[in-house]
Amino acid sequence: MIACEVVIVGGGLGGLTLAASLGAAGIDVVCLEREAPSRTRSAAHDGRTTAIAYGPQQVLAACGVWDKIERDACPILRIHVADQDSPPSLSFLHHEVGAAPFGWIVDNRTLRRALEERIAELKRHVRVLAPAQMATLDCGALQARVTLTDGRVVTAQLAVGADGRRSASREQAGIGSYGWDYGQTAIVATLLHEIPHDNIAVENFLPGGPLATLPMTDARRGHDGLTHRSSLVWSEQTAAAQALMTCDEAAFTAALQEKVGAWLGRVRLEGPRFAYPLNLRRAKRLTAPRFALVSEAAHGIHPIAGQGLNLGMRDIAALRDELVRATRLGLDLGHPDILRRYEHARRFDNGAMVLGMDLLVRLFSNAIPPVQTARRFGLGLVQHIGPVRRFFMRVAMGERDTAPFPTPKTG
Numbered sequence: 306m307i308a309c310e311v312v313i314v315g316g317g318l319g320g321l322t323l324a325a326s327l328g329a330a331g332i333d334v335v336c337l338e339r340e341a342p343s344r345t346r347s348a349a350h351d352g353r354t355t356a357i358a359y360g361p362q363q364v365l366a367a368c369g370v371w372d373k374i375e376r377d378a379c380p381i382l383r384i385h386v387a388d389q390d391s392p393p394s395l396s397f398l399h400h401e402v403g404a405a406p407f408g409w410i411v412d413n414r415t416l417r418r419a420l421e422e423r424i425a426e427l428k429r430h431v432r433v434l435a436p437a438q439m440a441t442l443d444c445g446a447l448q449a450r451v452t453l454t455d456g457r458v459v460t461a462q463l464a465v466g467a468d469g470r471r472s473a474s475r476e477q478a479g480i481g482s483y484g485w486d487y488g489q490t491a492i493v494a495t496l497l498h499e500i501p502h503d504n505i506a507v508e509n510f511l512p513g514g515p516l517a518t519l520p521m522t523d524a525r526r527g528h529d530g531l532t533h534r535s536s537l538v539w540s541e542q543t544a545a546a547q548a549l550m551t552c553d554e555a556a557f558t559a560a561l562q563e564k565v566g567a568w569l570g571r572v573r574l575e576g577p578r579f580a581y582p583l584n585l586r587r588a589k590r591l592t593a594p595r596f597a598l599v600s601e602a603a604h605g606i607h608p609i610a611g612q613g614l615n616l617g618m619r620d621i622a623a624l625r626d627e628l629v630r631a632t633r634l635g636l637d638l639g640h641p642d643i644l645r646r647y648e649h650a651r652r653f654d655n656g657a658m659v660l661g662m663d664l665l666v667r668l669f670s671n672a673i674p675p676v677q678t679a680r681r682f683g684l685g686l687v688q689h690i691g692p693v694r695r696f697f698m699r700v701a702m703g704e705r706d707t708a709p710f711p712t713p714k715t716g
């Protein structure tokens with residue numbers, strides 16, 4: 306039997322960030338991940354990058370992780386939004402809302418490595434068990450109890466589900482969910498290109514789905530004379546995406562070059578292509594007795610604006626704040642008041658973001674002429690009305706509902 310204060314089911318980026326945040330605050334955590342480290346650390350595991358907004362970056366800084374990725378994080382200084390290359394387009398400059406960048410592009414493997422390194426430093430408080438798959442979860446009056454498929458048992462005052470969109474812990478805690486497929490798949494790859502990106506993130510809304518190029522740090526060793534790098538997130542109708550995944554690299558690059566145009570010069574792939582089917586899933590509640598949900602187990606959204614993990618980080622900051630406060634007051638970390646406050650703190654932001662992203666997908670993945678006219682009118686308005694522009698820029702920076710509670714660093 307393994308005892309701790311908080312047991313986290315799921316060691317993805319969400320679960321590991323929560324583990325580091327709680328460990329840095331001196332709370333004893335066990336994080337369970339069903340995959341072996343040899344798999345989660347392999348190049349084939351995750352080809353994505355994350356646009357970490359300014360607010361969530363503060364969460365990583367507060368738990369001592371940001372120092373470890375800063376060197377590899379590329380700041381976003383400008384965001385350019387186009388609707389199938391037709392005017393009007395929309396351009397946001399970071400200095401319109403302050404000195405900080407809109408966010409940083411970090412590749413997920415770098416982020417995972419930094420989280421693992423920080424967790425190793427916090428070993429007095431954090432244990433990651435992997436492979437360790439949850440089989441059952443029992444949340445009783447006195448404790449939460451997770452039984453693993455290999456028979457081991459972990460007990461805690463609170464269990465947290467960070468086990469992704471198809472969360473089994475959510476189901477076992479009796480929390481329902483709803484959602485739908487978008488019929489789109491995102492193709493993700495790292496691009497090498499000829500012309501520097503000038504720290505500009507570009508999103509072009511095409512009828513099949515959005516195509517984004519996100520600025521990355523330059524390659525240490527380029528190929529073919531190309532050293533500048535961007536991350537590609539190209540969402541397409543699933544049948545078209547499957548064809549793009551199976552065609553040879555030359556055909557893919559030609560199709561891509563046509564969509565991206567000339568602004569990055571010649572482009573080529575740095576590594577493999579990855580495919581992610583796109584859907585929405587949201588939990589009906591965030592808590593049950595001695596149980597809380599964070600990150601994609603609570604809400605999985607379309608990556609149209611790169612907000613999925615950012616939203617999860619805001620859950621993590623809010624839950625950490627409640628647990629740190631409870632620790633200081635000497636309270637049981639599974640106390641219903643803590644869970645009620647967490648649910649209340651996250652209800653509005655999560656609901657607004659899930660709804661907002663769903664509306665964006667429907668509005669922009671649409672070639673119906675009146676819808677097209679309306680959204681181009683909307684883009685024109687946002688481009689020209691200062692307060693509206695600033696509102697969207699602040700949302701992109703993840704500033705709403707953040708304000709991390711300062712946590713003492715230990716370890």
Ligand SMILES: Cc1cc2nc3c(=O)[nH]c(=O)nc-3n(C[C@H](O)[C@H](O)[C@H](O)COP(=O)(O)OP(=O)(O)OC[C@H]3O[C@@H](n4cnc5c(N)ncnc54)[C@H](O)[C@@H]3O)c2cc1C
Nearest residue numbers: 315317318319339356439468469600601608611613614615
């Ligand atoms: C194409 C694409 C681009 C994206 N870009 C961005 C972006 O720019 N910015 C951004 O903020 N977000 C972005 N996102 C979203 C972001 O990638 C996710 O929000 C994030 O990776 C989810 O992390 P998670 O830890 O919540 O879930 P997951 O990554 O799903 O992790 C869940 C973990 O739980 C483990 N697990 C599951 N069941 C069990 C069990 N029974 N026992 C033990 N372990 C279990 C799994 O093995 C997994 O490791 C993007 C998503 C996509 C698809």
